[in-house]
Amino acid sequence: MTPERLARLDGVLNRRQPDLAILAENLHKPRNLSAVVRTCDAVGIPEVHIVPGKDRPRRHWHTSQGAEKWVTPVIHDDIDSACASLKSDGFTILGAHLSDRAVDYRDVDYTVPTALLLGTEAFGVTDDALARVDTEIVIPMMGMSQSLNVSVACAVVLYEALAQRRAAGLYESSRMAPAKHRKTRFEWLHP
């Protein structure tokens, strides 16, 4: 490994945001999950929490190439245990959902520990999941289409989070717990 590559890895690691996460419910199109993971890497999200669909095999995480290498999948049995686990870690759960209750995604504070829940391509966030979110958020739609592509919606929200976190200086010094930082660094250096 060249010194430049090592410096790059360390720079990226030191910008990781351990208190920003995605919770993806039943996303079944691999290309959507891939685009989500690529955006997560870009905004510094270290873990994507996944609740696989009931009848679906757990999708293989392609760690050999692409952004999947830099983002860790955390698979949960169901939405209940996923939300309970995130909440016990101090996360606020924001549900991206097109409802009348939802607040504009720009009117939310993303500098606190935040998990963004995304719904399935076809049916959106399930009622089970909605019952567990702290706040529903919506991205305004001015046209005829009813919703955005899920990876697009994910990115629009995450880049608002990035802007707020950058303004708050959260990318300026390492924020991972030392043990996790060491473990991740080891994995990145020895693939």
Place this chain on the structure above:
Amino acid sequence: MTPERLARLDGVLNRRQPDLAILAENLHKPRNLSAVVRTCDAVGIPEVHIVPGKDRPRRHWHTSQGAEKWVTPVIHDDIDSACASLKSDGFTILGAHLSDRAVDYRDVDYTVPTALLLGTEAFGVTDDALARVDTEIVIPMMGMSQSLNVSVACAVVLYEALAQRRAAGLYESSRMAPAKHRKTRFEWLHP
């Protein structure tokens, strides 16, 4: 057509932003173009300008369903004539491009007539196109991946444009030229 449907169509038409456009260079993955068009509809973009790749057939625009029905494709022979045409219509051309010259996408004024140039999946914006853009803009990347998915990058920029335009009141009253407004309304009512 129900009165509700008519009111919906008129509402959407009156929020259309004739001075906001996309210029897509050689996008060849149909699913990326579809996601771009869906986002364009959502932020009120009436026209997507397309320069097809040299050896590629012009892709069929699926007007039968989906967002393609509400957004008009404008096909250009090459990037020169596309840019010349947009500039003669008063557009500033912003090139979404990962370069050192590029300014942060949030530091740009999107309330002026703006065309957003997007590059191809594999190779990005061509040199020919770069020579014609007014400003290069970049979306910050904090991770290991070198770029975002093109439909994701498109949405991140367009939702910044939407936020600025909403703050400036540009969605509050009809902004299409009367002849174009009548023509579009006719097409929407009589598919």
